[in-house]
Amino acid sequence: MAYNQFDVPAQTVSYATGLKTAIGIKAATNVVLKLMEAMFSFDGSTSTATPAQCEFDQITFATNGPGTASTSVTPSKTDTGRGETIQATAAKTWTSQPTAITVQWPIAVAQYNGIYHYVNPFVSPFICIGGQGCGISINSSATVNFSGKLHAEE
Amino acid sequence: MPTLVERAEALRARNRILESVPGSGFHDNDRDAHNRLAAPHRRHEVGGMSEGSRPVPRISENVVCFLTARQGFFAGPDAAKVLTALQAYHARQVNKRYRDLTGTEIKLLEEIPLLAIDCENLNDNLMVWLDTWNDYLHALDEQGIVVSCLPFVSDGVNP
Numbered sequence: 211m212a213y214n215q216f217d218v219p220a221q222t223v224s225y226a227t228g229l230k231t232a233i234g235i236k237a238a239t240n241v242v243l244k245l246m247e248a249m250f251s252f253d254g255s256t257s258t259a260t261p262a263q264c265e266f267d268q269i270t271f272a273t274n275g276p277g278t279a280s281t282s283v284t285p286s287k288t289d290t291g292r293g294e295t296i297q298a299t300a301a302k303t304w305t306s307q308p309t310a311i312t313v314q315w316p317i318a319v320a321q322y323n324g325i326y327h328y329v330n331p332f333v334s335p336f337i338c339i340g341g342q343g344c345g346i347s348i349n350s351s352a353t354v355n356f357s358g359k360l361h362a363e364e
Numbered sequence: 365m366p367t368l369v370e371r372a373e374a375l376r377a378r379n380r381i382l383e384s385v386p387g388s389g390f391h392d393n394d395r396d397a398h399n400r401l402a403a404p405h406r407r408h409e410v411g412g413m414s415e416g417s418r419p420v421p422r423i424s425e426n427v428v429c430f431l432t433a434r435q436g437f438f439a440g441p442d443a444a445k446v447l448t449a450l451q452a453y454h455a456r457q458v459n460k461r462y463r464d465l466t467g468t469e470i471k472l473l474e475e476i477p478l479l480a481i482d483c484e485n486l487n488d489n490l491m492v493w494l495d496t497w498n499d500y501l502h503a504l505d506e507q508g509i510v511v512s513c514l515p516f517v518s519d520g521v522n523p
Contacts, residue, residue: 282405306521
């Protein structure tokens with residue numbers, strides 16, 4: 211199995227203030243995951259709202275792996291005809307933060323219809339080793355809706 | 365040591381507490397910044413965040429799966445509920461034209477009839493291999509069942 215690409219979506223999730231992991235993927239044991247895109251947006255309607263502090267994180271998932279203290283997400287294959295199952299597990303909307311998190315890159319994104327889309331260069335995808343993963347965490351200054359996705363390959 | 369069934373009930377009890385706390389994101393009257401209903405089980409309603417979408421159950425009604433590195437176990441009433449839902453999914457798919465099926469659906473048509481509840485070990489458990497986990501998750505999504513997960517060996521943080 212190779213070149214099995216997929217998206218992990220999270221649509222219009224309402225977030226109050228406080229740091230929360232919004233989307234995450236955990237690679238299956240012994241299956242490396244190549245993360246190629248991270249994209250998210252906010253739909254706030256107050257132009258003066260302080261931007262949300264957002265992070266792309268490495269996560270070991272020592273506790274609160276996908277599905278625990280979060281909502282399981284079925285990854286969507288980009289080649290729907292393939293029979294191979296995506297091995298990684300995914301989730302959204304953590305109610306308790308997973309551990310252990312290492313910030314890979316932070317960015318402030320406007321809550322007033324802000325959007326951020328990072329496509330990893332072909333030569334430098336983000337690699338998650340088997341049994342560990344990555345995710346997007348956000349910390350907004352007011353309640354705001356989040357939509358986004360992670361695009362990966364295994 | 366609590367059984368898997370007891371741990372599943374403890375998780376649902378914790379989720380019921382979340383549903384009772386305004387602002388948790390799961391309370392009946394929680395709303396987003398545009399004043400739309402935000403709780404997952406109310407988002408499909410008129411005035412909800414995803415009006416007209418497929419309804420999902422309250423998080424206190426989620427089935428619970430206990431995960432090891434390679435297997436997932438549903439125990440007791442959850443095992444029966446999941447197996448019934450998967451069989452209903454299979455019954456719906458089996459009448460479709462083969463050429464219309466996605467790779468995931470073809471795989472599920474082959475795998476679901478092989479599932480059975482083990483009545484001799486671990487509180488009547490239904491075991492699924494994690495290498496087909498996302499296929500089962502897809503089928504359960506289609507049947508309106510949402511899965512919460514716990515580590516098979518308690519991590520000391522969760523039930």
